[in-house]
Amino acid sequence: MENITLQNVILIILAIVISPILGGILTGIDRKISARMQNRYGPPIMQPFYDFFKLLGKERITVNQTQIVYVIAHLFFSIVCVAMFVLKQDLLMIIFILAFSSISLIMGAMSVRSPYSKIGAQREIIQMMAYEPVLLLMIVGIYLTTKSFMIKSVFEHGTPLLFSLPLVFFAFLYVLTIKLRKSPFDFSTSHHGHQELIKGLTTEFSGPQLALIELTHWYDLVLLLAMISLFFAQPLWVGILIALVSYFLEMVIDNISARITWKWMLKLTWVIGIGAAVTNIIWIYMRNK
């Protein structure tokens, strides 16, 4: 339980300001490294920010008047998650609110009569069906180790979580690829503008709306990397290092793999992701008994 103190308010404001900056820079680095992997020179690191401001200044074109509402909800609930994270609140609840944020975007994509965006939304729902259980199982694994759902207790826990939850960590990395919509699991947006779904989920968003979606993506990125660092919370710099290495790993996977179909994704994630997490949880459970 946390009371409203000045310190907490400052903490929240700092998190809200710093996370998108970090997220933008990380995205810029991602683009640069990806370009180098593809033997291209790549845009400057600050390119995501240039894009962001350019989009903000564009004409406000929409397909119906409700789209903007979903975009705002998408952004807002991601910010709430980040705020709850820095206040070291209940992890399970953070996952649920993050789901709220994702659903808002799906609703936005479904709210227009566009075949591309509708198919993208359907695929995004399938992705949620695949990764939600793994995220929840991860939280349960953390609970079984620290005896609490609060992030606070992760920091108070003596040994790093990674030692007792290696398979859960692996499962989380696995679904991170889905959550970040990276290849081979990028079928709800299809990465590049000219491919099968023409950006699917975000086809019908443009200008300032697209800018806000990009901003939300940065918040989510920082939040997910912060979750990785929880696995090595003492000392925290090791955790952050692990998070960055994991992000690099995601870029490599993104660049070396081709998109698969949703059926394959669902099967693979449920077998590998849930399988790994459950295996880990069972052994912790048996050991605790």
Added chain:
Amino acid sequence: MHFVKGVDAVELQLLAVAILLPAFSAILCYLIRKAAIRNIIVVATAFIMFAVAGKFVQLLFQNGGHLEIVLEGFAAVTTEMVIKVLDFLLFLYLILIGIKLKKPLVVVLTLFQLIPLLVFEFGMHPAEVEKAFVLDYLSLIMVLLVSIIGPIITIFSLGYMKEHEHHLNLKKSRQPRFFVILFMFLGAMNALVMTNNLLWLYFFWEVTTLCSFLLISHDGNEQSIKNATRALIINMAGGVAFIFGIIFIYKIKKTLSIEDIATAQSAGDLATFLPLGIGLLCLAGFTKSAQFPFQSWLLGAMVAPTPVSAMLHSSTMVKAGVYLIVRFSPSYAGTRLGDLIAVVGGFTFLAGSAIAVSQSNGKRVLAYSTIANLGLIVCCSGIGNPIAIGAAILLIIYHAVSKGLLFLCIGTIEQGIGSRDIEDMQGLMKKMPFTTVITVIGMISMLLPPFGVLITKWLAIESAVHSPIVLVMIILGSAFTVVFWAQWIGIILTMSYKPVLKAEKLFFSIRSSLAALFVAVLACSIGIAPIFNSIIKPQIERLKIQGTAVLSGENGGIWANNGQFGGFGIVYFFIIVLAILITIPFFMRKAKPESMKTPYLCGENTADTRGIEFMGPGEKIENALVHNYYFKNIFNESGLTLWVNVVAGAIILIMFGVVI
């Protein structure tokens, strides 16, 4: 003359009003067949029931959460006699129904209840229960649900049934019959949750079975009679389990007082027949709450007019089953019986949610979601620690309110667009904005934070961490829940640009009952902390469930072990959500007609401004239409149901194998 000792006569009067007033109004509705007068009777009854419920709240708080009503002398003898006589009349009526339908099974099942009952009454001479009615917070919650949601649904039916019969082109209105049964149902439910006599509870239990049969068969066509018969048979099988459960329990405990049976001491009585008796009661609860493999009757019940579904799914019928299971939770908490009850519930939650994904019929989606949520309630009572019981009771409340609302919504939508298929609801926002907004918020309240249903799901996961099988079931089940709700919400919010959305025309009774339940959904979720502290927390303490974690509502939210274990400040979240809601019109107005564009159709758009038509090959205009994915080849209903029933049946057999 004083019939009552130790309590004010007020309480007895209230009790009588709560149980008998609906019956009285029922008779009035039947005798006076003028629609205008019926409207007045229904509305007046509704308001008196609200007032009675309010008075019960006040009385219970004055008495510290425990109210005993002891009948003495003449009152006791008459009530006992009346219930006995009615009980036998009921069984005779059921036999008559069986003969009329030419269903020998109905007759056999009735005899299987009637004969044990006769043997029990006249062979074992059960001791009278001194405290005929006992109210605690759990009963109070049920009374509130029955006496608030029930009458609202009844008021809704006034408008709905008029339209319904208009569609059917009936010569003679069957509405008097309809309202009679609705009111009888409410009276029986009120009595069921307040009585402390197990045998009386059994009587009211059978009354609800009969009422549901009559309501499901209301339209009188072949399909509805067939489905009603199935409901009757399954629920009567539960009744058989119930009466045998009573006999086993009485043999050991030598009392019929629920208060004395549903205690932690009973959980220690492992070597006797007691766990078997309690297991049988729970089995009866499974049938009534449509747990797998007994779910088919609730799905079949969809043929009835929608207010009936709203009634069965929200405050009455299915809630009677979970009420019984939660009521007896102290007597199996922490035992192997409890563990298996949790597995039964968890499995139903998983299977119900999975099959719901494949459904495109809106009412069936709602039905499977009800089955799943009831499963979660059963599961939480089986887990049996204080957090889980808290979650179970919270879910009873939130599910009743939200599902009541959603069924009324789908009824309204069905009358508006003439279909209950989800795919036909594309663009509903343009046709029925008032209903759509309420429906969407109703659905969100079943799915997303900070609404109550999600809070209970969160509590369920937090309390199930020590039973991995149940946990995995709940987690997978919640993933499926997200799928079908999100798809449905997406469909009804789909719209092309329309400058002004104008609310549709509805009957006043329909509009007002939708609005009332909508306010109830919001109020219950925002007030979760006070509701929890004042009603549920003392109830958990009263049940004396063992466990270390303590929940409390503080700081605008729910916290476990003072925030050491987990927690969430729900009110803060609501403030944010409400702030967003208020700004919506502002953002929507910013969108000007000139900045509207049609969706992207590879540059083959036609003059159609909605963006549905596109220029196909050979210059032919075609429509672009995307359906939801229903994963029919994975979650195929007919294929899955068979296997799910087999597994669920096996789990129940294991449950009895363990207790015998």
